[in-house]
Amino acid sequence: MTEINPTCRFCRKTLTIPIPDDERLGAMVVKLSANACCDRCADFRRWWRDTTDAMQAITFQLTSDKSNELRARVRGMVERMCTGMVQKAEDYYLMHGLQPYVPEFVACIMDHPDKVKWQAKLFLDRVAAMAYEVHHRPRPATITLPANQNA
Numbered sequence: 001m002t003e004i005n006p007t008c009r010f011c012r013k014t015l016t017i018p019i020p021d022d023e024r025l026g027a028m029v030v031k032l033s034a035n036a037c038c039d040r041c042a043d044f045r046r047w048w049r050d051t052t053d054a055m056q057a058i059t060f061q062l063t064s065d066k067s068n069e070l071r072a073r074v075r076g077m078v079e080r081m082c083t084g085m086v087q088k089a090e091d092y093y094l095m096h097g098l099q100p101y102v103p104e105f106v107a108c109i110m111d112h113p114d115k116v117k118w119q120a121k122l123f124l125d126r127v128a129a130m131a132y133e134v135h136h137r138p139r140p141a142t143i144t145l146p147a148n149q150n151a
């Protein structure tokens with residue numbers, strides 16, 4: 001049995017996928033490996049999707065019932081979920097200091113309760129861009145001072 005080494009489509013980590021001996025099955029695995037991702041990315045993305053699905057189900061109630069009591073209860077749940085999502089995004093992208101963005105995230109979701117998935121995607125895209133900036137920013141060039149001529 002041979003193996004191929006595609007990269008994770010999200011984090012570019014090198015993966016190892018065994019190729020079955022059957023020719024057609026092997027060709028299919030090779031073709032599908034273009035979309036492969038590592039366990040860490042898969043776990044995070046699945047958790048994020050499940051959480052946004054759950055939040056969508058909660059905020060969906062606001063489309064039919066606009067009472068202040070329900071709105072306050074939903075807001076409490078959304079705040080707790082957003083705090084958890086921001087924490088999870090910090091862990092995944094190896095960043096910290098994102099908690100101040102929680103109120104803005106909650107406000108976006110409460111303003112558009114029917115577009116939770118879209119708001120969550122926008123938020124995650126922003127965090128990914130910030131993480132890219134933080135982790136890939138070129139380091140300042142080291143400055144070599146000329147040797148002191150007078151010494």
Ligand SMILES: [Zn+2]
Nearest residue numbers: 008011038041
């Ligand atoms: Zn990955």
